[in-house]
Amino acid sequence: MHEMSVALSVVDQVERAARSGGAPGVRRVAVDIGELAGVVPDSLSFCFGLACAGTLLEGAELVTRSVPARARCAPCGRAWDTGMPPDMICAACRGGATELLSGRELRISEVHWSAPPNAPDPTPVPQPEES
Template identity: 45%
Template sequence: MHELSIATAIVERADELARAQGTDAVAAVSVRVGELSGVVPEALDFAFEVARDGTALAAAKLVVERVPARAWCESCAEQFSVGVPPFFWCPRCDRPSTALRSGRELEITDIRPA
């Protein structure tokens, strides 16, 4: 389960950022997880609970914002959902698109001190 290594990295980075802000305890960490990131949010949540033990985030909550995969059609200027597995075919003009606008995100967006 690669979510454990991702959760460990989130805990380590959030701890660094919290200390840089002058706090030693974190109440919540917010992350954005794209639909095509390869990360299962439920597995990440479980892994976060394991990874946070014994750290400044021991009581912290993981807040996950799911980001849908969206593509952009340059032919007709339509933005559309690609789904999973991704289908990069514009529903408006019936042409292929390779411009992914969102869905690969995996980032910390906020750390709330305790």
Template identity: 50%
Template sequence: MHELSIATAIVEQAEEIARADGADDVSSVTVRVGELAGVVPDALHFAFEVARDGTALAAARLVVEQVTARAWCGGCAEEFAVGMPPFFWCPRCDQPSQDLRSGRELEITDVEPAAARP
């Protein structure tokens, strides 16, 4: 399950971001995961719960924003969803596309610090 190594990297990077911003704890981490990134969101959530234990993210929640895989057809200037499994043929002009525009993302987009304790 490679999601555990991904979750561990997310926790480590989120801790670094939080420390750089002067925060001790993190309440949530948002990640964008592309449809073709090879990551199973449910497995990532489970792995995140394991990886966050004993860290500044111990009580943090993981927010996963899924990104649809989309390709561009140069022949008819149309962007289209490629689906899963991916099908890189333009549904409009029936030509193949080699221009993947989205769907391989795996990035942290937000680290929300926990509310300061009085």
């Protein structure tokens, strides 16, 4: 199960960034996972929870976003979703000279830091109107 090594890597990278930026913790991490990356989102979520134990990320939420695999035909320029398993033959010209545009991604796309203790709530509080 290589999802544990992926989870440990994500936790390590985010924790280093949090410490260097002085963040007291992490609320949420979003990871983009390509359809062809070979990572199972549910397994990664489970491993992420284990990998966060005892770190600044303990209790953080992992949000995974699927990135569809897309290819483009070099001869005719048509682009399509390849599906899984990937169909790399162009339906328009039957050409096999294709370029994979997306689907192999595995990247941290967002991190939401925890607010420092005693920090004001960033949500504005509506003030009553004066009459």
